[in-house]
Amino acid sequence: DAGVTQSPTHLIKTRGQQVTLRCSPKSGHDTVSWYQQALGQGPQFIFQYYEEEERQRGNFPDRFSGHQFPNYSSELNVNALLLGDSALYLCASSPSYRVGSPLHFGNGTRLTVT
Amino acid sequence: GQSLEQPSEVTAVEGAIVQINCTYQTSGFYGLSWYQQHDGGAPTFLSYNALDGLEETGRFSSFLSRSDSYGYLLLQELQMKDSASYFCALNSGGYQKVTFGTGTKLQVIP
Numbered sequence: 001d002a003g004v005t006q007s008p009t010h011l012i013k014t015r016g017q018q019v020t021l022r023c024s025p026k027s028g029h030d031t032v033s034w035y036q037q038a039l040g041q042g043p044q045f046i047f048q049y050y051e052e053e054e055r056q057r058g059n060f061p062d063r064f065s066g067h068q069f070p071n072y073s074s075e076l077n078v079n080a081l082l083l084g085d086s087a088l089y090l091c092a093s094s095p096s097y098r099v100g101s102p103l104h105f106g107n108g109t110r111l112t113v114t
Numbered sequence: 115g116q117s118l119e120q121p122s123e124v125t126a127v128e129g130a131i132v133q134i135n136c137t138y139q140t141s142g143f144y145g146l147s148w149y150q151q152h153d154g155g156a157p158t159f160l161s162y163n164a165l166d167g168l169e170e171t172g173r174f175s176s177f178l179s180r181s182d183s184y185g186y187l188l189l190q191e192l193q194m195k196d197s198a199s200y201f202c203a204l205n206s207g208g209y210q211k212v213t214f215g216t217g218t219k220l221q222v223i224p
Contacts, residue, residue, distance in 0.1 A: 031209060031210065033211070033212070035214075040217075041216070041217070042201050042214035042215055042216050042217045043157065043201070043214045044214070045211060045212070045213055045214075048209055048210075048211060050209050055208070055209040056207050056208075056209055056211045059115075090156065090157070092157075092212075094210060096209065096210070099144050099145075099164070099205070099210065100144055100145045100147070100162045100164055100205055100210075101210065102147070102159030102162070103147075103149075103157070103159065103212055104159075105156035105157050105158070106156060107155070107156050108156060
């Protein structure tokens with residue numbers, strides 16, 4: 001049973017460019033959340049997708065957008081990259097039907113903006 | 115909004131017991147979770163408290179007091195492999211949004 005998989009593992013982009021990160025949730029999970037984790041900080045909630053719609057959003061600008069596909073996989077897009085967007089981007093999946101169900105995280109995508 | 119505060123660093127001796135505290139501010143939530151993250155790794159779930167009181171899972175226990183807006187994670191019989199960052203997190207919202215705290219870096223020394 002594959003867990004949460006993310007691609008790519010590492011990415012280097014230039015300021016102003018656009019990036020797309022991908023996530024496949026754990027089998028049986030239908031909800032995907034994206035987090036940004038700066039070095040030495042806790043994961044910051046970006047947004048959450050369920051039934052192909054954005055359900056909740058954290059305090060991130062519109063440059064951050066996403067998508068969820070019918071197979072529950074998800075993409076995170078970041079436009080007009082800033083140096084401050086350099087971070088580890090984590091995808092987490094969970095089943096929607098259980099209150100308090102654990103988030104299962106992927107190993108993340110390390111994004112470096114130069 | 116929501117916020118969670120934790121001590122930034124804790125050091126403890128192998129074999130000892132350590133408690134990591136978490137205070138939070140929120141207008142409403144379902145429960146308090148704890149996650150462990152080793153350097154370079156992904157966060158992994160440890161425990162969840164929906165109700166006040168103590169939840170025990172092996173060497174780990176977690177406590178919640180809603181009236182005090184406070185929780186803690188207790189690690190017993192510390193092992194070197196327990197050296198990691200620990201995050202408390204609030205579960206809230208209709209679709210189980212999870213908001214993480216600032217994290218506590220635990221160093222276990224021989």
